[in-house]
Amino acid sequence: MENPNKEAIHKQFPQFEQPLLDTISQESVVKHLEAGDSVIETGQYIRSNILLLKGLLKVYREDDDGNEFLMYYLEPGNACALSIMCTARSETSQVKAKAVQPSDVVLIPQQLSEQWLAKYKTWHHFVIASYRDRFEELLQTLDSIVFKSLDERLLFYLKRHVQVSGPEIKLSHQQIADDLNSSREVISRLLKKLEQTGALTLHRNYIEVHDLEKV
Amino acid sequence: MENPNKEAIHKQFPQFEQPLLDTISQESVVKHLEAGDSVIETGQYIRSNILLLKGLLKVYREDDDGNEFLMYYLEPGNACALSIMCTARSETSQVKAKAVQPSDVVLIPQQLSEQWLAKYKTWHHFVIASYRDRFEELLQTLDSIVFKSLDERLLFYLKRHVQVSGPEIKLSHQQIADDLNSSREVISRLLKKLEQTGALTLHRNYIEVHDLEKV
DNA sequence: GGCAGTCAGTGACTATTATCACGCTGCTTT
DNA sequence: AAAGCAGCGTGATAATAGTCACTGACTGCC
Numbered sequence: 001m002e003n004p005n006k007e008a009i010h011k012q013f014p015q016f017e018q019p020l021l022d023t024i025s026q027e028s029v030v031k032h033l034e035a036g037d038s039v040i041e042t043g044q045y046i047r048s049n050i051l052l053l054k055g056l057l058k059v060y061r062e063d064d065d066g067n068e069f070l071m072y073y074l075e076p077g078n079a080c081a082l083s084i085m086c087t088a089r090s091e092t093s094q095v096k097a098k099a100v101q102p103s104d105v106v107l108i109p110q111q112l113s114e115q116w117l118a119k120y121k122t123w124h125h126f127v128i129a130s131y132r133d134r135f136e137e138l139l140q141t142l143d144s145i146v147f148k149s150l151d152e153r154l155l156f157y158l159k160r161h162v163q164v165s166g167p168e169i170k171l172s173h174q175q176i177a178d179d180l181n182s183s184r185e186v187i188s189r190l191l192k193k194l195e196q197t198g199a200l201t202l203h204r205n206y207i208e209v210h211d212l213e214k215v
Numbered sequence: 216m217e218n219p220n221k222e223a224i225h226k227q228f229p230q231f232e233q234p235l236l237d238t239i240s241q242e243s244v245v246k247h248l249e250a251g252d253s254v255i256e257t258g259q260y261i262r263s264n265i266l267l268l269k270g271l272l273k274v275y276r277e278d279d280d281g282n283e284f285l286m287y288y289l290e291p292g293n294a295c296a297l298s299i300m301c302t303a304r305s306e307t308s309q310v311k312a313k314a315v316q317p318s319d320v321v322l323i324p325q326q327l328s329e330q331w332l333a334k335y336k337t338w339h340h341f342v343i344a345s346y347r348d349r350f351e352e353l354l355q356t357l358d359s360i361v362f363k364s365l366d367e368r369l370l371f372y373l374k375r376h377v378q379v380s381g382p383e384i385k386l387s388h389q390q391i392a393d394d395l396n397s398s399r400e401v402i403s404r405l406l407k408k409l410e411q412t413g414a415l416t417l418h419r420n421y422i423e424v425h426d427l428e429k430v
Numbered sequence: 431g432g433c434a435g436t437c438a439g440t441g442a443c444t445a446t447t448a449t450c451a452c453g454c455t456g457c458t459t460t
Numbered sequence: 461a462a463a464g465c466a467g468c469g470t471g472a473t474a475a476t477a478g479t480c481a482c483t484g485a486c487t488g489c490c
Contacts, residue, residue: 124333128342138357142276
């Protein structure tokens with residue numbers, strides 16, 4: 001009885017050694033998420049690592065007033081050590097993850113992950129690389145917030161979004177404002193300025209990006 | 216010929232297994248830093264991990280205009296995967312580390328670190344835990360920048376500083392402004408407000424903290 | 431077609447932070 | 461003691477971003 005997702009896992013994570021692939025297929029759970037679904041809420045495992053097979057996740061921080069901001073996106077082949085999320089809840093804030101597109105994720109219980117660290121070399125390289133990559137992405141987000149003004153942050157945001165899901169940005173101004181922890185009116189005004197430069201065209205509920213580099 | 220720092224290493228990193236301690240003593244270099252010394256510049260090894268034996272380091276981000284902001288402090292027993300620093304130089308910014316107090320650091324070449332990951336269980340746990348801890352601290356910094364206004368960020372900054380080096384904060388207003396990527400005048404005004412609440416007393420070149428919690 | 435609801439545009443106002451310009455203080459140097 | 465300088469206080473002003481109030485425009489539904 002082969003796990004039907006085995007091939008998908010192998011394709012997205014070709015670096016894993018064969019026995020590890022077998023173990024993953026046997027012991028972990030693949031979960032399908034619709035756009036908008038929250039990863040934490042659906043996860044049966046409280047502390048799990050997540051491998052993304054298909055789709056797109058956004059990982060964001062939320063404080064207790066409901067304010068949020070985008071940390072980074074996860075693409076297929078990426079992982080997010082959910083252990084980070086579960087431990088990293090200070091009194092006030094929490095890390096959350098949500099599907100942006102319909103997605104397939106592999107949930108790996110924290111305990112298994114730790115066993116594999118010792119057992120499978122490719123796994124431990126993968127985990128360390130994941131931490132490092134996530135760290136660097138977070139650092140980039142931080143940079144843009146600290147050093148840049150909102151119009152530059154918006155540009156950075158749009159570029160990143162185009163990278164992960166193409167030049168048709170299907171978001172309302174309100175959603176963008178949320179991701180940047182700003183307000184709709186401000187984002188609207190900045191977007192309009194960008195439209196006037198010819199970098200993009202605004203539509204209802206989506207933005208057509210032409211060229212963000214020349215701005 | 217015993218490495219005289221072996222005992223210090225053992226004391227700060229008691230979780231390390233004996234063979235690992237031996238290897239560290241033999242193969243790594245302990246470097247003394249005076250307050251203000253930059254870690255990168257003194258490091259003979261380009262890509263190294265750093266273990267802090269004594270003192271206090273600050274790790275900060277700097278963009279190409281010379282603006283900077285504090286990411287977090289490192290205390291004895293902490294480590295900073297310097298590999299992060301070396302790879303994490305985007306076009307614009309760079310991670311740097313500087314001694315705040317006279318400090319002793321152990322420099323571990325990246326190559327050795329990677330060998331040890333497979334060889335010593337306590338090392339690989341340590342590295343993973345370090346990544347996680349640094350990640351969470353960075354997340355806290357990010358929180359304070361995104362969700363809080365400057366007066367709250369200043370409070371957060373002062374609290375953290377008190378935690379790592381006591382209630383006598385030996386910094387000029389300018390230095391604090393740099394760490395928060397703000398300007399001296401603004402910090403001066405906010406500090407004055409805090410003084411009026413009785414939370415601290417201002418002096419030339421240092422601040423005497425009484426109680427930051429009640430503010 | 432009419433109604434409700436979401437999305438977007440806009441002007442006026444406010445709050446926060448940055449910047450500029452200056453003066454004062456107290457320490458160090460000569 | 462005089463000069464020089466770093467650190468700090470302060471008012472005025474500017475720039476940026478957030479908030480409020482309102483409008484119109486499009487969408488889906490009955």
